[in-house]
Amino acid sequence: MTTTFDLGRFEGIDLERLIADAALQTRVDRKYVLSQDAAARVVASLDARTLILDTGGTRSFRYESVYFDTPDLLSFHMAAQPRRRRFKLRTRTYVDSQTAFLELKTRGARSTTVKDRVEYAPSARRRLTDTARDYAAEGLDAIGVGGRRADDLGVRLTTRYRRATFVSADRAARATLDVDLEWDDVAGPVLTTPHLVILETKSPAAASDVDRVLWRAGHRPVSISKYATGMAALHPHLPRNKWSRLLRGPFAGALLHSPPTARPSMIRTEETSCADAA
Structure with missing residues (x-):
């Protein structure tokens, strides 16, 4: 996490307590895109009683998400067009703890959003096992897309960033702050936005202190x-x-890089104790 963010002034909270105090099973998510300077001012304005996730003195954590899509970009086009049905499939890896999950988010004809996840082996995060394809097929069938499309899914995009997680003073809401954002496209370029921060609040229906x-x-x-x-x-x-204002504005200063010869990875190469399946 960049030094412009003063994370040291908040009391730390461990993951177990964070989950117990602010599980937020029913919540409203709001996302904001800010410059790093603007985000630093927001963090400086937070209530001093705000807590921050702390694990062994670490207060920002590395994330890697691998997104899967079909060759005709079915998942992307469903998100880009005003359609009720949509899905997103990814592996999310918590790099520092070397744990990973396979996550499927779907929205059906009645606009009900369902997000589910299962544990996944970090060593398998860039591919779908047979069990994972069955899991995806079941979710696609549920929204009327057709489970057979799960056979077409392959790696499309990898995102990497660092995240700090805050809990509001009243313990009723959370907020996440993502920096050092990077998009690594399987077809070529890497995009970075060193000047941008994505801040997301998660609260009951009412606005949170951070909002x-x-x-x-x-x-x-x-x-x-x-x-x-x-x-x-x-x-x-x-x-x-759908995102034209963001692309003309905050993303206008994004940097494109040639892909490295070897794609970067923040995951250790030795075998983990996880089974190599979802």
Whole structure:
């Protein structure tokens, strides 16, 4: 986490206590895209009683998400168009703890969103096992897409970032702060946004303390998907109307890099104790 964020002034909270105090099974998520300077001012304005996730003195954690899509980008196009049915499939790896999950988020014809996840082997995070494809097929069938499309799914985009997690003073809400954002496209370029921060609040229906701090500073929630917005930024020929304001504004200063010869990984190469399946 960049040194412009003063994370040391908050009391730490461990993961077990965070889950117990702020599980937020029913919640409203709001996302904001800010400059690093603006985000630093927001963090400085938070209530001093705010808690921050702390594991052994570490307060920002490395994340890697691998997104799967079909060759015709079915998942992307469903997100880009105003369709009720949509899905997103990814592995999410918590790099520092060397743990991973396979996550499937679906929305059916009645606009009900379902997010589910199962444990996954970090060593298998860039591929779908047979069990994982069955899991995806079941979710696609549930929203009327057709489970057979699960056979077409392959790696499309990898995102990497560092995240700090805050718990509000009243323990009723959480917020996450993502920095050092990177989008690594399987077809070529790598996109970085060193000047940007994505801040997400998670609260009951009422606005959280963090939302109110953001609103007072003139920031408003935006529609952003790390996968779909990143794909639109990397590939200008793709539909982009849904995120056009972001792409013309905050993402205008994004940097494109040639892909490295060897794709970077923050995961140890030795075998883990996890089974190599979902």
